[in-house]
Structure formats: structure tokens, C-alpha cells
Amino acid sequence: MKFFIDTADLDEIREAMSWGVLSGVTTNPSLYARTGGKLADFEAHMAEICRVCEGLPVSAESQAKTTEGMVEDARRLAALAPNVVVKLPICEESLPATHQLASEGIRVNMTLVFSAPQALLAARAGARYVSPFVGRFDDIGDDGLAQLETVVRAVKNYSYGYWDGEGGPEIITASVRTPNHVTQAALMGADIATVPFAALRKCVRHPLTAEGRAKFDADWEKVSAGA
Numbered sequence: 030m031k032f033f034i035d036t037a038d039l040d041e042i043r044e045a046m047s048w049g050v051l052s053g054v055t056t057n058p059s060l061y062a063r064t065g066g067k068l069a070d071f072e073a074h075m076a077e078i079c080r081v082c083e084g085l086p087v088s089a090e091s092q093a094k095t096t097e098g099m100v101e102d103a104r105r106l107a108a109l110a111p112n113v114v115v116k117l118p119i120c121e122e123s124l125p126a127t128h129q130l131a132s133e134g135i136r137v138n139m140t141l142v143f144s145a146p147q148a149l150l151a152a153r154a155g156a157r158y159v160s161p162f163v164g165r166f167d168d169i170g171d172d173g174l175a176q177l178e179t180v181v182r183a184v185k186n187y188s189y190g191y192w193d194g195e196g197g198p199e200i201i202t203a204s205v206r207t208p209n210h211v212t213q214a215a216l217m218g219a220d221i222a223t224v225p226f227a228a229l230r231k232c233v234r235h236p237l238t239a240e241g242r243a244k245f246d247a248d249w250e251k252v253s254a255g256a
């Protein structure tokens with residue numbers, strides 16, 4: 030499984046990049062809003078993320094509401110850097126946009142996916158990435174991981190002909206909240222988990238690791254004292 034970081038915060042991205050584990054970045058309008066960024070600076074901010082993560086896919090979301098607007102936005106965003114992936118929400122307008130963009134070699138990450146039929150349609154339209162959400166199902170008392178499993182199993186049953194050479198369409202496990210979401214997504218064979226920085230740090234840490242380190246440190250102190 031590959032790890033993407035789910036944030037628009039450049040400090041978080043730089044730190045996670047320094048760990049050497051990242052394969053990409055996803056952002057969305059809420060994550061950009063959280064940085065305090067202004068509309069006028071949005072494209073420059075995305076270009077900067079692309080520069081920091083050179084060569085890794087960086088998803089930047091379009092807020093256009095029509096097919097034509099989405100295609101226009103996507104072409105403009107894709108021109109910012111070669112590693113831009115355009116994020117579009119699954120809807121009637123985004124399917125033809127995705128189909129058109131795939132024919133131009135522009136990669137789409139189809140977001141706000143909550144069902145297998147949505148995911149299958151996204152893949153069929155030519156999405157390079159399909160992003161089923163997990164945590165938001167849990168938030169409403171549903172089982173996000175069970176929902177993810179239906180998407181993974183359904184999508185992986187077929188090939189779609191657009192991004193085969195790159196191993197696409199890849200499934201990005203989105204709306205990840207916990208290390209267990211990552212574990213279960215990996216066991217299901219989801220290609221990618223996009224993880225917020227705080228959850229990524231939780232994936233690094235474990236109470237038994239902390240306890241083990243403290244014990245080793247204490248024993249090493251004794252060894253050093255006797256030296």
C-alpha cells in the first residue's frame with residue numbers, strides 16, 4: 030500500500046516528505062481553507078506543493094459545477110505542474126469531463142465516492158484514481174471499512190483500458206481517521222491510503238514501541254554507568 034498525505038499544509042507535507050514514505054498528496058477545498066489561504070493564492074499554493082513533492086501526484090480539486098468548467102479548470106490546474114492530478118466529485122457533470130480529460134492524458138482523482146456503482150462509473154469514465162471515503166460512513170454510524178471493501182472488490186474485478194500502463198485506476202482510501210483504517214485497507218488490497226498528518230503520526234507511534242524504547246534507554250544507562 031502507498032501512503033499519500035491528506036493536507037494542504039506545507040509544513041506537514043515537508044515533514045512527512047522527510048520521512049521518505051510518501052507517494053503523493055491529496056488536498057480538498059476544506060483542507061486549503063484550513064491553511065488560511067485566499068482564492069487568489071490557490072493555484073500558487075498548489076504549484077508550491079507540486080514543487081515540494083516533485084514527481085509525486087498532487088490532487089488539486091476543481092469547484093466548477095459544469096462539465097465545461099471542470100475541463101477548463103482541469104486544463105489550467107494540469108498546466109501548473111506535471112504532477113498535478115485534478116480532483117472532481119462524482120456526478121453527472123464530472124463523468125464526461127473525466128472522459129475528455131483522460132483522452133488528453135490529464136489524470137482525474139474522482140472524489141466523494143460512497144458506493145461501488147459510483148466507483149465503477151468513475152473507473153469506466155477514465156479516472157486515474159478513485160477515492161472511496163471511510164471515516165464519514167463511521168461518523169454516521171455506518172461501517173466505513175465494509176463500504177470500502179465493496180468498492181475494492183468491485184473495481185478490482187475489471188480492467189478499464191485507460192491507465193493500465195500506470196497500474197490505474199488506483200483506489201485511494203480517503204477520509205482515514207485511524208491506524209486501523211490503514212491496516213484494514215491494506216488487507217483488502219486498496220492501493221493507497223491518504224492519511225491526515227495526525228493520523229499518519231499515530232501510524233508511526235505505538236505505546237509498546239514507546240515502552241520498549243524507554244526500557245532499552247534505561248538498560249543502556251546502566252551499561253554506560255558501568256563503562
Ligand SMILES: O=P(O)(O)OC[C@H]1O[C@](O)(CO)[C@@H](O)[C@@H]1O
Nearest residue numbers: 035055056057140160203204205
Ligand atoms: O472526512 P474527511 O476527514 O474530511 O476526509 C475527506 C477526504 O476527502 C478527500 O478530499 C478525498 O479525496 C480527501 O482529501 C479526504 O481524505
